[in-house]
Amino acid sequence: MKLDRKYLAGLIDGEGCFGIDKRLRGKRWICLTPNFQFSNTHKEIVEDLKDTFGIGTINLSKHPNRPNYKPCWNYRVNGFAVKKVIKYVLPYLRIKKEQAELVLKFIEIREKEWKERKPYSPILFEIQRKVSLLNRRGVKPMSD
Numbered sequence: 001m002k003l004d005r006k007y008l009a010g011l012i013d014g015e016g017c018f019g020i021d022k023r024l025r026g027k028r029w030i031c032l033t034p035n036f037q038f039s040n041t042h043k044e045i046v047e048d049l050k051d052t053f054g055i056g057t058i059n060l061s062k063h064p065n066r067p068n069y070k071p072c073w074n075y076r077v078n079g080f081a082v083k084k085v086i087k088y089v090l091p092y093l094r095i096k097k098e099q100a101e102l103v104l105k106f107i108e109i110r111e112k113e114w115k116e117r118k119p120y121s122p123i124l125f126e127i128q129r130k131v132s133l134l135n136r137r138g139v140k141p142m143s144d
């Protein structure tokens with residue numbers, strides 16, 4: 001079932017995550033990969049997300065050491081394809097809007113660099129750092 005954009009934005013604000021993975025490939029080469037993740041214990045809603053976007057993968061996470069936990073379904077989109085997800089819901093996001101805008105900015109800069117075969121620019125590492133801080137768990141310090 002294809003989901004309404006406003007409803008979908010609400011789901012993503014509550015259960016979704018826009019991020020940029022930073023991985024070391026080999027001993028010196030760093031890879032930055034934009035991603036979108038959504039997790040829920042209701043398989044149907046996760047499948048509806050995938051049906052809406054027509055991209056991404058779904059995996060099941062079980063918790064063998066925690067018998068009281070329900071199985072959790074994880075939907076993930078990686079790379080430049082995340083742009084499709086962001087553009088679909090961005091006008092309606094509230095909580096995850098800043099992360100989505102930063103990831104979109106990252107993708108737009110990197111698409112241009114990729115075509116020109118350029119290495120990652122310093123601004124991309126700064127965007128990755130900002131997104132990582134926004135996604136950090138726990139209580140965020142209040143600003144005055």
